[in-house]
Amino acid sequence: GAPGFHDYTVVVGYGTPAQQLPMGLTTGLGVSLVRCTPCGAGAPCDDLAFDPSRSYTFAPVPCGSPDCRSNCSSSASASWCPLTVPFLEGAVVRDVLTFTPSASVHDFTFGCVEGSSGGPAITPPSGAAGLLDLSRDSRSLASRLAGGTFSYCLPRSTTSHGFLAMGDDDVPQNRRGRVTAVAPLVDCPALRNHYVVELAAVNLGGRDLPIPPAAASATNATVLDTAISYTYLKPSAYALLRDAFRRDMARYPAAPAGGGGDLDTCYNFTGQPEVALPLINLRFGISGEILLLAPEQMLYQTEPNNFFSVACLAFAALPSDDAPVSMVMGTLAQSSMEVVHDVDGGKIAFIPGSC
Ligand SMILES: *[C@@H]1O[C@H](CO)[C@@H](O)[C@H](O)[C@H]1NC(C)=O
Ligand SMILES: *[C@@H]1O[C@H](CO)[C@@H](O)[C@H](O)[C@H]1NC(C)=O
Ligand SMILES: *[C@@H]1O[C@H](CO)[C@@H](O)[C@H](O)[C@H]1NC(C)=O
Numbered sequence: 001g002a003p004g005f006h007d008y009t010v011v012v013g014y015g016t017p018a019q020q021l022p023m024g025l026t027t028g029l030g031v032s033l034v035r036c037t038p039c040g041a042g043a044p045c046d047d048l049a050f051d052p053s054r055s056y057t058f059a060p061v062p063c064g065s066p067d068c069r070s071n072c073s074s075s076a077s078a079s080w081c082p083l084t085v086p087f088l089e090g091a092v093v094r095d096v097l098t099f100t101p102s103a104s105v106h107d108f109t110f111g112c113v114e115g116s117s118g119g120p121a122i123t124p125p126s127g128a129a130g131l132l133d134l135s136r137d138s139r140s141l142a143s144r145l146a147g148g149t150f151s152y153c154l155p156r157s158t159t160s161h162g163f164l165a166m167g168d169d170d171v172p173q174n175r176r177g178r179v180t181a182v183a184p185l186v187d188c189p190a191l192r193n194h195y196v197v198e199l200a201a202v203n204l205g206g207r208d209l210p211i212p213p214a215a216a217s218a219t220n221a222t223v224l225d226t227a228i229s230y231t232y233l234k235p236s237a238y239a240l241l242r243d244a245f246r247r248d249m250a251r252y253p254a255a256p257a258g259g260g261g262d263l264d265t266c267y268n269f270t271g272q273p274e275v276a277l278p279l280i281n282l283r284f285g286i287s288g289e290i291l292l293l294a295p296e297q298m299l300y301q302t303e304p305n306n307f308f309s310v311a312c313l314a315f316a317a318l319p320s321d322d323a324p325v326s327m328v329m330g331t332l333a334q335s336s337m338e339v340v341h342d343v344d345g346g347k348i349a350f351i352p353g354s355c
Helices: 141-146 235-248
Strands: 010-014 019-026 032-035 088-100 103-116 130-133 149-153 163-166 181-186 196-204 221-224 231-233 266-268 280-284 290-292 299-301 310-313 315-317 327-329 338-342 347-351
Touching: 019 032, 088 141, 103 130, 103 141, 141 149, 141 163, 181 196, 181 280, 181 290, 196 235, 231 235, 235 310, 235 315
Parallel strands: 019 130, 032 103, 221 327, 231 315
Antiparallel strands: 010 019, 010 088, 032 130, 088 103, 149 163, 149 338, 181 347, 196 221, 196 280, 231 327, 266 310, 280 290, 299 310, 338 347
């Protein structure tokens, strides 16, 4: 990615004895994916792969098992459950997953990725052996280990550490008092693996943007993504935010598009004595509270530790107004907050300044 971004991984153990592997995080895929030896065509091991032959608890998931969601009649080997993730080849398998010495799942279901048929396959972040699924699917680590409650904090810089905490007990009680915003979870059949909240308003510098009803209602679903950096709005909603932001920032010298070319609203703050930034806040759901983004969560800085350099509004447009979601919130906007997914409580809570 662009300078200043890093991939977020956690290390977990697969198999017995445990093979420790760094994993990226996903909250919507519906199945965990791990590169497995012998790492066939299109899926090089890069020294980061699970070796099933060294685990004595490894077992394939049979066709017909509730954990096999694939259409087995279309598979070559009729008894093993084939992985049905676009462009990936492999099998759905089970083994022990060790999250911490005291928290493990004995028959954790995941996809053993043995190869790729080419095409835009889901790939783990660099330095990871796969993706650990935290989705609402019953096979996810969150469902298996934590009854649907987990939280994470994505650090903003490589010098600080974040965390992934599973289950209610793992979330220190003293943080509860610092919750500053709550977003009610909604059921969204079209996104059933995802944690969905509704975007009710986008506010810039104290004014709600007049997001047209076509962009806001009908599909006002918002998802949080741990694998993309920026935050994406429907094109019509993004245009309103960008134009209002540009009006407020007209006194600062503009800079060319940045952040890998995705970000079209950039400024050169070099030599400015101070910058008066209109802040963005988001409101989720009818009963939701306001989430105020800090400047570091709104802006992508080309020099990570120097605010007075070139910085870009870290928002961009989704491909179309017909997108099934109205907002995808990326890692920069979520950074340094603890993001608590509380399925039993029907909410996502945000606790700023947690890592
Ligand atoms: C499963 O695949 C077979 C063969 O490709 C097909 O005939 C059948 O309709 C599929 N079943 C479902 C439920 O998709
Ligand atoms: C989201 O859209 C649904 C369906 O159009 C609507 O009932 C609901 O009020 C909207 N929610 C918000 C927060 O705007
Ligand atoms: C930013 O502005 C400073 C001072 O005007 C200039 O020296 C520098 O080259 C500019 N940087 C970019 C990336 O445009």
